[in-house]
Amino acid sequence: MKNPKFKESLFYIIPFYVLSFCALSGLLILFSASAAFSSDMTMTLKVKKAIAKLDKTTQVEAIIPLPKDIVKATMDYQGGRFFTEERKSKITRFKCTSCHNNKDISINNAGKISHDDIKIVHGDKEGPLSCNTCHYENDRDFLVTSKGSKIDMDHVYDMCGQCHFRQKKDWIGGAHGKRITYWAGERVVKNCTSCHNPHSPLFKKRWPKTYSLPLK
Numbered sequence: 001m002k003n004p005k006f007k008e009s010l011f012y013i014i015p016f017y018v019l020s021f022c023a024l025s026g027l028l029i030l031f032s033a034s035a036a037f038s039s040d041m042t043m044t045l046k047v048k049k050a051i052a053k054l055d056k057t058t059q060v061e062a063i064i065p066l067p068k069d070i071v072k073a074t075m076d077y078q079g080g081r082f083f084t085e086e087r088k089s090k091i092t093r094f095k096c097t098s099c100h101n102n103k104d105i106s107i108n109n110a111g112k113i114s115h116d117d118i119k120i121v122h123g124d125k126e127g128p129l130s131c132n133t134c135h136y137e138n139d140r141d142f143l144v145t146s147k148g149s150k151i152d153m154d155h156v157y158d159m160c161g162q163c164h165f166r167q168k169k170d171w172i173g174g175a176h177g178k179r180i181t182y183w184a185g186e187r188v189v190k191n192c193t194s195c196h197n198p199h200s201p202l203f204k205k206r207w208p209k210t211y212s213l214p215l216k
Helices: 004-030 153-160 165-173
Strands: 032-037 043-048 058-061 070-077 080-085 142-144 150-152
Touching: 070 153, 070 165, 080 153, 142 153, 150 153, 153 165
Parallel strands: none
Antiparallel strands: 032 043, 043 058, 070 080, 142 150
């Protein structure tokens, strides 16, 4: 026969554990952490303490800081900005206006062909691209939209996306292109020219190292 005092003890013990669990959960909710960035683009964590006022935060340096050569994208992704690789510092002949200006060409530079290595294989037969299709004619340090507006070289995806709009949509969502940071934390991705040559963007067909021989 079961002891009736045992049932009575359960009547008091169970509510005690339930209340203790609720109190612990409430304390955990009071503590919150959010990601933030300082002026030098260093990622920090803002930790709010339950006993402190909301305007007083303690900043601690993140374990994984953001890469240095990045810029904020011009659009949002899932409600927040993301980052892309910075491009201008990687362009060998930038700034373009150091040559493309209204100044007279010096005798020492007159015999040099600056872009003889560039072959444009971009666009179809009906509408092949030229230099001024993508480069702003009055200021070669910028790209240009189809409506004649300037585009910063770091935001090349805004120009490419005018024709390759499906690929741009996939790129924004993460289905096209590569991410260069960990999945946890801020999103930093490669831009179009990180992988594609803008003058000849098509990749050559490549077979995997091992594949089945075609059936005869």
